[in-house]
Amino acid sequence: MVYKPKKRAIAARYQSVSFFELVWCRIIEKYPMCFFATYFKYICDMFNSGIFLPIIIILGIAYSILAKKLTVLAAFTGGILACLIFTAAAYPGLAMMTMFFILGSAATSVGRHRKLAFATREEEKKGRNAMQVLANAGAAAIAAIVCLFYPRQAYLMLPAMAAAFASATADTLSSELGMVYGRRFFNVISFKPDRCGMDGVISLEGTLIGIAGSCIIAGIYALGWGWNISFFFIVLAGTLGNLTDSILGAVLERKGMIGNDAVNFLNTLTAAVVVVLLEVFL
Numbered sequence: 390m391v392y393k394p395k396k397r398a399i400a401a402r403y404q405s406v407s408f409f410e411l412v413w414c415r416i417i418e419k420y421p422m423c424f425f426a427t428y429f430k431y432i433c434d435m436f437n438s439g440i441f442l443p444i445i446i447i448l449g450i451a452y453s454i455l456a457k458k459l460t461v462l463a464a465f466t467g468g469i470l471a472c473l474i475f476t477a478a479a480y481p482g483l484a485m486m487t488m489f490f491i492l493g494s495a496a497t498s499v500g501r502h503r504k505l506a507f508a509t510r511e512e513e514k515k516g517r518n519a520m521q522v523l524a525n526a527g528a529a530a531i532a533a534i535v536c537l538f539y540p541r542q543a544y545l546m547l548p549a550m551a552a553a554f555a556s557a558t559a560d561t562l563s564s565e566l567g568m569v570y571g572r573r574f575f576n577v578i579s580f581k582p583d584r585c586g587m588d589g590v591i592s593l594e595g596t597l598i599g600i601a602g603s604c605i606i607a608g609i610y611a612l613g614w615g616w617n618i619s620f621f622f623i624v625l626a627g628t629l630g631n632l633t634d635s636i637l638g639a640v641l642e643r644k645g646m647i648g649n650d651a652v653n654f655l656n657t658l659t660a661a662v663v664v665v666l667l668e669v670f671l
Contacts, residue, residue: 446472449467463516477533492558556627558605559627563595630663
């Protein structure tokens, strides 16, 4: 396949310079004698060296365990995935994963008393387990691995990674906050009124909140890799992934054919595939 001009630029950018170096180059071009530009270059070098990575990951693991957001194994699994994603996508990739975790944790805490009936006792006591972490971040990790082994495909895998996190974020926010702020709940297949919290049940408010979550992840991607049509592709893919989660929940999960972890992984994988198709054909 022949690269489009913007795709070649993204691929070359991924292989040659980082986001921070690009920002510094633009500053130094306009203000070559500016002390701030030189100081910013020093800060960029520190970020590019990865010196903050261990600090971020250690703090993330500690908080996840102490706040009982994740089990010990799940927290270390998340740390490993964060290292992998950082290696492939640097700080923008790590920022997307961190934002998903922050927004998901915050959304879970909102209206907690209303959600007790839907949370398992183990999850309530110890936090989410390692399989849940892999289900939400596994598709992004696959994109990171492809990115590392095939750097020329970065122009596809970086949006795929973002779309996977956008879908996971949209799913978490729409389900967690939809239960709190939703007014009318209906089955995604039949569009008939249904009970809040059941698999495959959505609300307008929850869906809109999910789209907002996709926009946040897409915005982080754009800050790292440039504002272009990929922003809208990621938002669209994240929204379709979220709807896929609801459809799978209504059709398969309710009948016990697959579990919630499988549904979460499939919705993020769907989002990644959708954005790749959009990048290739549009």
